Amino acid sequence: MNLFKSRPLHLGTLIEDYADRRQRTKFILSRPFDIAPEAGTEHDIDSMAELVRSAxxxxxxxxxxxxxxxxxxxxxxxDYVILASAAARLGAVPAMLSYRLPPEVLQKLLKRLDPAVLVTTERMLSAGSEVGVDLASAASGVVTLDESAGGALSLKDVQGAPTPPRRLSAPDEPMLITHTSGTTGDPKLVVHSSTTIMRYLGRTESIRWPVLGMSRSDTVAISSAFAHMRIMTWTQAVLRRQPRKVLLMDEADPESAERVFRVHRPSHVEALPAGYLKWESLTGEADSVFSNVRLYANTFDAVHPPTVRRFLDASRRSFPVWLQGLGQSETGPYTIRPMTRRTMAKQGNRHPTTRNVGLPAPGFMAAKVVDPETLRPVPAGQTGVFMVRTPGRCINYLGEEDRWRSKTQGKWWNTGDLGVRNRFGVLRLLDREVDVIPGMSCLELEDVLDDRLPEVIEVVVIGCPGRPPLPVVCTEDGELDEAAWREATRDLPEMAEPTVLTWDEVPRTGTGKVRRFQLRDRLLGATETFGTGKWT
Incomplete structure (x- = not known):
């Protein structure tokens, strides 16, 4: 069977080609698109295709x-996807950048990109100006979607322009640029082709997997970081699988989720770990908006055990499943692991289950654990660095080719993730190599503490040579019960006294991940780590 037969294989034609096939999915938006505010909050594939042509x-x-x-x-x-599809339709290379990046970082990335056109907002340009950053100067032309700014074109200035003929890039040429989360420094600009994304990475999700795949009867909801590569493979799967409805949530706002999900009960939900944390207040209701969910999925970061447990319990389905994937912008997801109420039943364990990240997708990915020094495979049960092999590996880092080459070994890619592999091939994640603390797993400690302290939103353990590990505890009010903390840490490795912060006081990426380097520098006044950071 040819899984690629008659499938659109280029971002520039993806939406239009599915419109030609009379796809019937209804798209419900939490708010109108920025590129078409007058079009309302309900779309079909035909209106999406028209937006691509217009853009x-x-x-x-x-x-x-x-x-x-x-x-x-x-x-x-x-509508990041619509704009990217429109640019790719012209033969241009879209670069999707998160609006949550600091202006100084955006300026660096834009300088590296040297774009012909920058599509942004007047608010973004003003935010840059306030800190002395001129974002508009990085591009030959600037289009603002909200208001016109000095020297920039507004959306009204260019709307109605004729649509030129299609000019698609070749299969192995750059087709799309996204960026990494940037937890360990400035984000890297990740370059993908139509071969790596459309032919390979979108392939796993486009298959009709039993239980774990989308079906035509599903109402699929997503709240994600739409500037990241993940959304491209998800979009391809949605268009191919044709669920009944798709709920596009611009932010993980509980009020928006309550409003949309109350009318359109989702059966398939994907969100960032930080988004699920914001939605937890909706899980305790007798008639929860998640009562019909059969499958949850999270990406970008591992999720803590209590969160998984609360959402599985919020479903009234007899066998809801939580699907956790571990992956990178450079490779797509390289392991998948389903979790159920049964697998999550034990609470407060010294070794929690969510760090078991599963197996590589069979037939699509391969993984091995290697010695960080020699890069030779290590025996089962021994700690090493994960290396993965996938035809969907990115083709470069824009402007950082040497950095890209340093992470490759033939067809293998060094993820920089540290962990172990058991004799059945199942991977257990310990830490990023750069964040490692000898003799412990920071990520595991964070899961344990989050599981044992219900009042805690999140725990981050950071290390610095010459000092005990520092636990940073996020709570709603910035307070922590000392007796509860001592009880929760009774059997854990020695750590410094906790620093207690609120959620907003912790520096984060656009996907909600903690910027550990920045947090370490702020609290410890140091940037030294136990890890080498070779593969960040």
Missing amino acids: AGWLHAAGATPGRRVAIVKDNHW
């Missing part, structure tokens, strides 16, 4: 041409 016309009018780059940095919403 291609005005991007071309703004100066986008084949082979040049189009940078997109705007408020979080799925």
Whole structure:
């Protein structure tokens, strides 16, 4: 069976080709698209395809041409995908950047991109100006989606421009640029082709997996970081699998989720770990909006055991499943692991289950654990660095080719994730290599503490040579019960006295991950780590 037969294999034609097939999915938005505020909150595939054609016309009018780059940095919403598809339709290379990046970091990335067109908002340009950063100067042309800014074109200036003919990039040429989360420094610009994303990474999700895949009867909800590569493979799966409804949530806001999910009960939900934390207040209701969910999924980061447990219990289905994936922007997901109420039943264990990240996707991914020094495979049960092999590996880091090459070994990719593999091939994640603390797993300690302290939102353990590990505890009010802390840590390795912060006081990436380097520098005044950081 040819799994690629008659499947659209380019971002520039993806939405239009599925419109030609009379796809019947209804798209429900938490708020209107920024590129079409007048179009409301309900779309079908035909209106999406028309938006792609229209956007291609005005991007071309703004100066986008084949082979040049189009940078997109705007408020979080799925119309990132529409803009990227429109740019790719022209033969240009879209670069999707998170609006949560600091202006100074955005400026660095834009300089590296040298875009022909920057699609952004006046608010983004103003935020840069307030700290002395001129974002608009990085591009030949600038289009703002909200209001016109000095020297920039507004959306009204370019709307209605004729749509030029399709000019698609070749299969192995750059087709899309996204960026890494940036937990260990400035994000890297990850370059993918239509071969790596459309042909391979989208393939695993497009298959009709039993239980774990989307079905035509599903109402699928997603709240994600839409500027990241993950959304491309998810979009491909949605268009191919054709669920009944798709709920596109621009932010993980509990009020928006209550409003949309109360009317359109989701059966398949994907969100960032930080998003699930925000939604936890909705799980305790007798008639929870998650009562019909059969499958939850999380990406970008591992999720803590109590969160998984609360959402599985919120479902009224007899056998709801939580699907956890471990992956990177460079490789896509490289392991998958389903969890159920039974697997999550034990609470407060010294070795929690969510760090068991499962097996590589059979037939699509391969993984091995290697010695960090020699890069030779280590025996089962011995700690090492995860290396993965996938045809969907990114083709470069823009402007950092040497850094990309340093992480490759033939067809293998060094993830920088540290862990062990058991004799059945199941992987257990311990830490990022750069964050490692000898003799312990920071991630495991964080899971244990989060499980034992219900009042805690999140725990982050950071290490610095010459000092005991520092636990940073996030609570709603910045307070922590000392007696409860002592009881929770009674059998754990020695740590320093905890620093207690609120959620907003912890520096985070656009996907909600903790910026550990920045946190270490702020609290300890140091950047030294036990790890080498070779593969960050």
